[in-house]
Amino acid sequence: MKTEMSRTLLLIAIGLLAKVLGLPHGAPPETCLDLTPRHPDTFLQSSNPPYQVLPAAGQGRVRLILGSPQGLSYQGFLILARDIDTGEYVGEFTNLPDNAKIVECTEGVKNGVTHTSKERKQNLEFDWEVPVDYEGIIIFNSTFAQDYSTYWVGVESPRVIVNKRSGINVSASPLPVTNFRTTTPPYYTRTDNYATKDVEDPFYTGCHTTKNCFGSPAGCIKTKDCTAVVAVTVQGDQYYFELQTRGEAKYVAVGLSDDKNMGDDSVVECTNENGEIALHMSWNTGKRNTRHATSEGAVNLETGTIKDDVIYCKFRRDKLTVVQGRTYDLVKTPYHLLVVAGKDLKRNGVDFHDVAYLGTSTSKRLSDVGEWTAASDLLIRLHGALMLASWIGTASIGMLLARYYRQTWVNSQLCGKDHWFAWHRFFMLLTWSMTIAAFVIIFVELGTWSSETIHASVGLATTILCFIQPFMAAMRPHPGAPRRTLFNWAHWFVGNVAKICALIALFFAVRLNKAKLPDWVDWILTAYVVFHVLTHLILTFLGCASDRQASQRVNSFPMKDMHSRGSMVHPDARRDAPHSSMRKFIFGVYFVVIVVFAAVLIVITVLAPIEETWTTFTNTISNY
Known part of the structure; x- marks a missing residue:
C-alpha cells in the first residue's frame, strides 16, 4: 500500500515539475545559448516553421513583427539578435507589448525578448535599437512554441545590414532553414565579400503576407x-x-x-x-x-x-x-x-x-492583406491598335492612291467610279471610322478631356482634322468650278497635316508609361517613315518621266489637277499613263510592306509589354 502511494506521489511530483519546467512566464537567460525550451517529453519539429520574424527598417531602429502567414497563434517565444560574423549579441530591445518581457542574455543588457504568459499571441511588435557606431550584418533568431509540446527552434529573419552612411537595410529573404539545430552561433554562416553579391530589394519583404x-x-x-x-x-x-x-x-x-x-x-x-x-x-x-x-x-x-x-x-x-x-x-x-x-x-x-x-482593378480595405491586381488596360491597347491600323495602314494606302494612281486602271471602273477614287474613298472611310472609334474609346477610358502630353494634344488635332475631311469632300465643287482649286488645296493640306500629326502622336506614344512600349519601337516607326517617303519620291519622279514621255498632258503628275481647268477630258483620258506597270508593281510592294508594318506594330501594342510576353512564350515552349 505504501509502495503504491509512493508511486502516485512521485507521478504527481513529476507532472508538477513538468508544468513548472514548461516556463509559462517566459524563457530564462540560460536559454539564450541554444534557444531550446526546457520542456520534458517534447520534440523539436522537423517541418518548416509556420512562423516568421519580419524586420522593417526605421530611423536608428528596426521594427519587428512576430507572426504567421497562415494566421496561426503561438503561446511562447524567445528572440535575440546576433552579428552574422561573430555570433555575438547585438543591440537592445525596446517598446515591448504587455505580453512580452526582456531577457538579459548578457547581464544588464536588454538583448533578448520572451513571453510573459502562455496566452495565445499573434503578430507581436516591438523595436530593436542599433548600438552606437555599430556597422555590420545581423540576424534575428527565435524560437516559437505553438503549445507545450510543439515548437520550432532557430526561426531566422531576413538579414539586416547596418551601415553608418546609408542607414539600415533589410534583405529580401531569410537564410535557409536548417532543422535540428543544437546551438545558436553556428546558425550564422560567415558572409565574405557580401557587398559584391546580388541582394534582393528588401522593400518586397512581406508583400501579400503581412502587407x-x-x-x-x-x-x-x-x-x-x-x-x-x-x-x-x-x-x-x-x-x-x-x-x-x-x-x-x-x-x-x-x-x-x-x-x-x-x-x-x-x-x-x-x-x-x-x-x-x-x-x-x-x-x-x-x-x-x-x-x-x-x-x-x-x-x-x-x-x-x-x-x-x-x-x-x-x-x-x-x-x-x-x-x-x-x-x-x-x-x-x-x-x-x-x-x-x-x-x-x-x-x-x-x-x-x-x-x-x-x-488597382478593385477597391478593398487596406487592412485586408492579399494580392492587389492592376486595372485592365484593354481600352488603351484597343485605342493604340485602331490608331496604328488607321494611320500606318489604311491612310497611307488611301492617300497614295489619290496622289499617284488617277491615271492607272482607267479601262475599268468599280461601282461606277474610277478605281483610284473608289479605293481611296474606301480606305479613307476606314481611317475616319477607326480614328473616331479610337478617340471615343480613349475618352471612355480616361473619363475626361486630356491635353497633359504632346501625344494627347497632337492626337486631338489629328482626330479633329480627320473628322472634317469627309464633310469637306462631300461639299467639293464640280471639276472646272471656280472654287475647285481652293477645295483641292484645302483637302490636300488638311489630309497631309492630319497624317503628319498622327505620326508625331505615334512617336510620342512610345514614351507614355501607359503604352508599355519598348524604346526600339521608335526604330520601326522611323523605318516606316523612311520607306513611306522613299516610295513617294520614286512615284513623283516616275510621274515626271511619264509627263515627258506622254504626247498629251495626261493627269499623271500628282499635283496636276490642283488647279482648275476648263476641261478635264482629252484624247488619252481613258488610257493608263506611261509606266503604269511600274506604278502597279510599286503599289503592290508598298501595300504588302505597309500591311507588315501595321501588323507588327499592332501586335507589339496589343501584347505589351512585348518583352515579358515573349519571355513567357519562350519559357512555355521550352517547358513543353
Whole structure:
C-alpha cells in the first residue's frame, strides 16, 4: 500500500515539475545559448516553421513583427539578435507589448525578448535599437512554441545590414532553414565579400503576407523590380505607407481613389527636393493635381532616403482624415490605390506622371492583406491598335492612291467610279471610322478631356482634322468650278497635316508609361517613315518621266489637277499613263510592306509589354 502511494506521489511530483519546467512566464537567460525550451517529453519539429520574424527598417531602429502567414497563434517565444560574423549579441530591445518581457542574455543588457504568459499571441511588435557606431550584418533568431509540446527552434529573419552612411537595410529573404539545430552561433554562416553579391530589394519583404503591395508595371511585385511601388502595413490602428521609385524620377506618390482612374483622389507625395525627401498632400481634380496644406497629424514622415537613383519614404497616415470636404476612413472604407511617379516637379507641386501610372482593378480595405491586381488596360491597347491600323495602314494606302494612281486602271471602273477614287474613298472611310472609334474609346477610358502630353494634344488635332475631311469632300465643287482649286488645296493640306500629326502622336506614344512600349519601337516607326517617303519620291519622279514621255498632258503628275481647268477630258483620258506597270508593281510592294508594318506594330501594342510576353512564350515552349 505504501509502495503504491509512493508511486502516485512521485507521478504527481513529476507532472508538477513538468508544468513548472514548461516556463509559462517566459524563457530564462540560460536559454539564450541554444534557444531550446526546457520542456520534458517534447520534440523539436522537423517541418518548416509556420512562423516568421519580419524586420522593417526605421530611423536608428528596426521594427519587428512576430507572426504567421497562415494566421496561426503561438503561446511562447524567445528572440535575440546576433552579428552574422561573430555570433555575438547585438543591440537592445525596446517598446515591448504587455505580453512580452526582456531577457538579459548578457547581464544588464536588454538583448533578448520572451513571453510573459502562455496566452495565445499573434503578430507581436516591438523595436530593436542599433548600438552606437555599430556597422555590420545581423540576424534575428527565435524560437516559437505553438503549445507545450510543439515548437520550432532557430526561426531566422531576413538579414539586416547596418551601415553608418546609408542607414539600415533589410534583405529580401531569410537564410535557409536548417532543422535540428543544437546551438545558436553556428546558425550564422560567415558572409565574405557580401557587398559584391546580388541582394534582393528588401522593400518586397512581406508583400501579400503581412502587407499590401501594388506597383507599376503590372506584375512587378512578383519579379521585385517595380518602377514605382507602394506598400501598406496596418499595425493596430496605425496605417504605414511605403513608397519607392527608381531611375530618373523626382517624385513618387500614392492616391486613394473611388475608381481606377485619376480624379477626386487624395494624394500623398514623396519628392526629391535638392537631395532631401519631402512629404506633401495634394488633391486630383480631373487630370489636374493641386497641392494643399497638410493638416496637423494627417500624415507624418517616418523615414526617407535617396540612394543610387532610388527614392524611398515611409510615412504614417491618420486612419481618419478630411480632405477637400471628404472624409477618408481607412478602417471602414475600401479604396482603389493609384501609384504614380514622374521626372519633374513644379514650383508648388508635381508634374505629369511620365515614369509610372497604374491603378488597382478593385477597391478593398487596406487592412485586408492579399494580392492587389492592376486595372485592365484593354481600352488603351484597343485605342493604340485602331490608331496604328488607321494611320500606318489604311491612310497611307488611301492617300497614295489619290496622289499617284488617277491615271492607272482607267479601262475599268468599280461601282461606277474610277478605281483610284473608289479605293481611296474606301480606305479613307476606314481611317475616319477607326480614328473616331479610337478617340471615343480613349475618352471612355480616361473619363475626361486630356491635353497633359504632346501625344494627347497632337492626337486631338489629328482626330479633329480627320473628322472634317469627309464633310469637306462631300461639299467639293464640280471639276472646272471656280472654287475647285481652293477645295483641292484645302483637302490636300488638311489630309497631309492630319497624317503628319498622327505620326508625331505615334512617336510620342512610345514614351507614355501607359503604352508599355519598348524604346526600339521608335526604330520601326522611323523605318516606316523612311520607306513611306522613299516610295513617294520614286512615284513623283516616275510621274515626271511619264509627263515627258506622254504626247498629251495626261493627269499623271500628282499635283496636276490642283488647279482648275476648263476641261478635264482629252484624247488619252481613258488610257493608263506611261509606266503604269511600274506604278502597279510599286503599289503592290508598298501595300504588302505597309500591311507588315501595321501588323507588327499592332501586335507589339496589343501584347505589351512585348518583352515579358515573349519571355513567357519562350519559357512555355521550352517547358513543353
